[in-house]
Amino acid sequence: MIPQHWLEYRREDDDELIGYLSPGDESDGVYTPMTVFGYPLGDAGVYPDAVAALESTGLSYLADRWTLRLDGAREPIAVQIVEANPDRLTVKNVDYGHDGNIGDLFTLEVPVSQALSR
Structure with a gap:
């Protein structure tokens, strides 16, 4: 929050x-x-x-591509913002090099940590 x-x-x-x-x-x-x-x-x-x-x-930052560092991952993954509000941020995986599924959602606490970057 x-x-x-x-x-x-x-x-x-x-x-x-x-x-x-x-x-x-x-x-x-x-x-x-x-x-x-x-x-x-x-x-x-x-x-x-x-x-x-x-x-x-x-x-305009809502349309940017962001990177998200996941616990245990060697490299950050590319994500796009799905929903942003003062309570939480939801991003989706758009990184074809990541082991997870394209479109997987991640919900982050707000204010966001250093795990998210541009």
Whole structure:
């Protein structure tokens, strides 16, 4: 589940949630732009820069190919996002080199761990 102290960021024109701003130390005034499932979209920066990172990316990251490191696997596998929300992330296997079946689903806790990457 997304931490309560993260700030929701919604598109102005349609009020769609496109991510979060994760505040750093309250005294430093920096924020890290995060996806709706808690993956960092860039480096921490001042509020306007973090907002600009979210706005320029939008929800395009949902269409990206991601990699998922499975416990016991030698190499990460290629996955695509099936469903993303503040509670959980579901991805599917799209890696023909993986022993599992194409389309196998994996559900991840949010915010996601370092097992998922772009």
